[in-house]
Amino acid sequence: MEQLRGDWDAQVKAAWEVSSFAIELSALSERELPSLAAYLSRTPNLPFRYISIHGPSKGREMDEEQLIFELSRLAPRADAFVMHPDTIEDFEPYRRLGHKLLLENMDARKVGGRTRGELEAAFAELPDAGFCFDVAHAWSIDPEMLVAHDLLDAFRGRLRHVHLSSLSEDLRHMPLSEEDEELFGPTLSRCLDVPWIFEAPSASE
């Protein structure tokens, strides 16, 4: 999906070709936020039932107060804001996003936000926040998928959506392989009521 970054029309088109149910618009760097705000302003009616925005997670420079202010301006247009818990320094401003804030579990490369214990600490600071379950990130920590089930056991009441893909050897999101589809099946069967966001194109594309 890297090639679609910043091209909001292309992201919408790609998502629409998969489903009219849900989309996640990825503003992974802060400099993408102004163009996303402008896009949502001139395109107020996107054809999806559920709209998520993945907030900046890479190369963060913006003051967190300012970042949350920028995201808050988009709140009327979004059902959820996905953030990486390991990038949060001061929880206070994030509380303003309330129930729309989702914390995503992190992959094995990260130093926090990966497991039940690490996420519990973040949710204790952000009690209204929901949970974005990245299946492949959980797999990167435990290929037996016990960590994945443990995360769902711990945060099942908070779960709002799923990130779905396979991972490359260097833990980049890849199209979901048939092998992983089968491996992830039991955990995904516990997430039937929430949107599943594909973080890579399908293998057939």
Place this chain on the structure above:
Amino acid sequence: MEAGGTTPLEDLAEAAGHTFPHLFAARARTAEGLEKRRAGLADLPHGSEASIVLMGSWGRTEVTNGSDDDFMVLVHGPEGSPVKPEVEEVSEVLDHQPGKEGPFAEAVFSEKLVQHIGLDPDNNRNLTRRMLFLLESVSLTGAEVYREVRDELLARYFDESIKPYQPPRFLLNEVVRYWRTIGVDFAGKEWEGPEKWGLRNAKLRTSRKILFAGGLLPALECFRFDSAPMRSYLEGQLAMPPTDRIAQAFMKNRAIDEGVRTLSAYDQFVGRMNDPDFRQALQQVNRDNAADSEAFDEACAIGKELQAGLLALLYEAPTELPRVAREYAIF
């Protein structure tokens, strides 16, 4: 309550290591409120063919500090039968009076309620009372009369059209008809004026949906039963509050995670509705200012989660229920 002494909502909480603090608190509040009201009504002269019945949040066991005493004096008999106690006498005891324009605070005769199903005599008011009586009500007095009228009503639905191992179509059509009527009436009320638009809208997304699902799910689940046990199954279901029927359906259909999320969303709504500021904020919302209301935004998000959970149960659970829902819920 189950044989083991726990309710399905408690069983779901136990199975998932979760809790529904606002729903459990509301149940305790409801029990306390019922006891107080029963004591207050005990001294009223009472006919042997009457039952004072509370509906709405009382029947759902979800009373909040903003709940009205939505009552009727149910009389077992035809129109014109003596009404004792009189509605005014009951109104003096129940201190949270229902709105004057609704179907409450009147004498209701069982013959009309039970026999006039469908066709012109079954007006909106009669349908509303019948469905609330069946799906979300509790007797304050005259428990035997209340039970007898419910038996007569269920007998009406269990007529010759009942088929073994199929949902009871007559009842199912009534439940679906009522849900669609609520939706149409919402538009009708908006046409008359914007008052309470936000509160009505929020309830339509949440508590009204719980009411509907609390009737739809037991009706669909009848596919598991032969004709004779089907009725006793439904009697058992309708004796429980809707959230227990829904919790049990999630567990029976092996969708515990989805059940936790659905009822957690509703738990949050019940908790918020117990906050006078939240309720007041919703009361001030209309279609024009809805986009600026945080309370309305939160109610919409809760409604989405609640509906997504119920749809997953109906259409994606790993059991026969999705097949039955597909075959019976639309046509």
